[in-house]
């Protein structure tokens with residue numbers, strides 16, 4: 334028979350207090366508000382990165398168009414230069430040919446003006462896009478700053494709670510030194526089942542563990558037992574303290 338002296342049971346009640354405290358601290362660590370806030374901010378950031386990417390590819394597309402137009406201008410300038418060289422070289426003498434050359438140069442110049450106008454249009458289109466990217470980058474920088482702050486704060490909160498947990502665990506170890514190993518094992522086994530109370534007071538005929546009333550016959554039987562007999566609640570199985 335496991336001996337459960339009133340002293341040992343009172344110690345066990347204190348052990349349970351520590352266990353509850355440790356569980357609450359662990360719960361608190363898991364549910365720190367910073368954790369959820371970081372998650373939300375990280376999601377916002379990834380959404381923002383997507384937006385930046387979309388806007389940037391729009392800009393790159395425009396830049397490709399601009400590059401193509403600029404290449405065309407270079408080609409036109411080159412052709413104009415070559416035709417002008419030909420015109421002034423003195424090699425071409427026939428009036429008709431000279432007129433044709435002049436007309437060609439004129440046409441090329443007109444085309445150049447047209448393409449240069451298109452380049453300006455593309456550049457004007459890019460201005461608000463570049464602005465938008467800057468804005469989004471700024472927002473992203475702000476978010477990253479917030480995330481870093483939250484992570485710092487989370488770490489501090491965790492450290493604080495972990496210190497308290499270690500402290501409570503040490504206090505528990507100290508308390509259990511004077512509790513019989515067998516009795517502690519029984520208590521631990523009950524507690525291992527989630528949500529179960531390991532030990533509770535029997536007040537009158539009510540178990541404070543499950544708040545149910547024990548039958549009068551059972552209460553009578555318990556009262557007659559020696560005071561170091563281990564008694565468990567019929568309803569919830571917890572160790573009862575008389």
Ligand SMILES: [Zn+2]
Nearest residue numbers: 540543566569
């Ligand atoms: Zn009970």
